[in-house]
Amino acid sequence: MRWSRSRLYSSLLALGACILLARTVVMLAQGALMVLVPWVSSLLLAESLLDVTTLLGSVRWWVREEATRERFALRAGAAATLLHAVRVLIFVLGRTGPWVDFDVRPEQRALHAGRWNWGQLYFAAVLSVLGVIGVVMIWRWRRRRKELGRFG
Numbered sequence: 001m002r003w004s005r006s007r008l009y010s011s012l013l014a015l016g017a018c019i020l021l022a023r024t025v026v027m028l029a030q031g032a033l034m035v036l037v038p039w040v041s042s043l044l045l046a047e048s049l050l051d052v053t054t055l056l057g058s059v060r061w062w063v064r065e066e067a068t069r070e071r072f073a074l075r076a077g078a079a080a081t082l083l084h085a086v087r088v089l090i091f092v093l094g095r096t097g098p099w100v101d102f103d104v105r106p107e108q109r110a111l112h113a114g115r116w117n118w119g120q121l122y123f124a125a126v127l128s129v130l131g132v133i134g135v136v137m138i139w140r141w142r143r144r145r146k147e148l149g150r151f152g
Contacts, residue, residue, distance in 0.1 A: 004065065006061070006062075006065045006070065007062050007065065009070075010058045010059075010061040010062040010065075010070075010073065011058075011062060013054065013057075013058040013061075013073055013074070013077050014054075014055055014058040014059060014062070016054075016077065016081075016131075017051050017052075017054040017055040017058060017077065017080065018055060020047070020051045020080060020081075020084055021048065021051040021052065021055065024044060024047060024048040024051060025048075027044065028044070028048070030115075032044060033045075034105075034108070035104055035105060035108045035111075035112055035115075036103060036104060036105070037102075037103055037104065037105055040087070040090060040103045043083065043086070043087050043090070044087065046083060047080060047083045047084055047087060050076060050079050050080035050083060051080050053076045053080075054073060054076040054077040054080050057069065057072045057073030057076050057077075058073045058077070060072075060073070061073045074138065074142075078135045078138075078139070081131040081132065081134070081135050082132065082135065084128060084131065085128040085129070085131060085132050088124045088125060088128040089128070090103050091103065091121070091124065092121060092124075092125050095116070095121055
């Protein structure tokens with residue numbers, strides 16, 4: 001077995017999926033489904049399913065190194081990244097501005113205020129923006145390569 005670019009990219013995608021999945025599992029273990037309103041909880045569960053799908057897709061891509069595996073894994077990863085960015089945007093909007101705590105159940109608002117700090121908020125927002133920038137850059141790079149006829 002040799003390490004190719006394809007295996008490196010699939011490994012990086014798997015790492016990213018594992019990071020998002022680990023954070024989601026921590027949130028679930030801390031009782032996020034009881035704190036968040038149902039529609040935000042459903043976004044959290046949908047993101048966890050996309051993270052698992054991305055992880056499995058990247059493992060399949062790593063094993064087989066086929067272009068069809070690559071497309072599936074990258075699309076699932078892009079969807080997970082964008083959904084995560086939407087969830088972080090909801091989190092940020094729920095901590096600031098006129099919509100304070102719109103994403104938290106009313107009975108949990110007092111307890112939820114002590115569960116986060118501004119450093120976590122900024123960190124999550126910056127990483128989500130970087131993730132979206134990464135998705136756009138990869139999408140543009142793949143599109144350019146496809147237009148030049150150098151891509152599967």
